[in-house]
Amino acid sequence: MRLPKPNIRLPRLPQLFKKRREGGDPDDPLNEAESGGPPPDDLERGLDDEPAPRKKGRWKRVASAALTTLLAVAVIGGAGGLVGWLMVNAEHTESLREIQRPQLTVDILDEGEEPEPNSSAAAPRSKAEADGAAADGEGQGPADKESGGDGSPAKDGEGEGPSAVADGAPADGVTLTPVDPALMEVRDEGRLPIIAVDGRQPWSTYARPFNVDDTRPWVAVLVTNLGLSQRETDAAIQLLPGAVTLSFSPYAEDLEAWLEAARSAGHEVFIDLPLEPLDFPRDDPGPSTLLTSLSTADNLNRLEWVLGRAPGYVGVTTWMGSQFTTVEDAMMPVLEGLKERGLMIVDSRGSSRSIATELASSIQLPRAFNNRFLDSTPSISSIDRALADLETVAQEQRVAIGIARSLPVSIDRIQRWAGTLERKGLILAPVSAIADRQRLR
Incomplete structure (x- = not known):
């Protein structure tokens, strides 16, 4: 079923x-x-x-x-890249930001010193008076002097240039060797330094005399970028002790007269050598800057233009150069050119990666390097701290070099500081005296 x-x-x-x-x-x-x-x-x-x-x-x-x-x-x-960039460029960027920050400088009067009359109080009250004052060159500010007073570039001998050349011996009695024709080669680029037939070299001949047997720690100061402002350059030459070394811009007008004025006041002198910075061309040291992108021949031509601007200097100071001084293929021919002409180099170390000092030592080119930037922050307290740090370096290493710009506040603080060295057991030395004495890092 x-x-x-x-x-x-x-x-x-x-x-x-x-x-x-x-x-x-x-x-x-x-x-x-x-x-x-x-x-x-x-x-x-x-x-x-x-x-x-x-x-x-x-x-x-x-x-x-x-x-x-x-x-x-x-x-x-991105974070890793930022950290790496900061490690390489932070110091340079911070310095640039401080330089570009607007600054107000106020002259400090000595006790009993009377302030200058306000410029507006003495201004002409009528057009006729104004025309007369303009004809006499009065009433022109720094900008008017630089432009010739009418907006045009200043002509030779107008506005810019040494206002006074020191007469007679310097205040400290130390005189420098006069410019020697035997240490010059006349070329289209100018009068270039050379080693004399008898073996004398410009760097040692034009160096400021110094007692190398002094056993106290040596501390040197180099003031750079001089010759572009008459007021600051005059102040550096006349107010700073003769042992302070001065370095002049190759673009300064009447450069030869400036060098002679500084040497007459007892200062040994250097020339700023414009080199490519990391952020070139946004930050441009000038039309004759040596660049890593140029051929060796082009860079040597630019070097000769700088060296031929005026005679009587000890050597060159690297001006900027945070990129150029890190590239051996670019830097070595320049150093060899300086050695052939009997000069000295001061590496300002715009970059912590600079190899200029090491390369100079490898070819026995007289060299020195910067231990402290004194006015990266151009304020009284910051400069005083940097100078105190420089003293510490000198006491620990026996020699030290500090570099400052030609700012009024820098010149004032260095002048005051220099007067304290004797009682601290330190001696102010010219930069040339420290050649080849600093330990390599």
């Missing part, structure tokens, strides 16, 4: 799961509340090959994870 087939219809499992997810019948045995959890994922996938919404959810999670990873890599890489 055949039994009849049971007439039972079972619901499709995918629909049942869908109903359960949508909050279906609570009596359903497959409901989460009764069963203690959702049905196994493998059962659902096996019965209906993963629904589209679940696929989209998975791809969203994958995309989100990938995007998060990329963002993390970008952030970490």
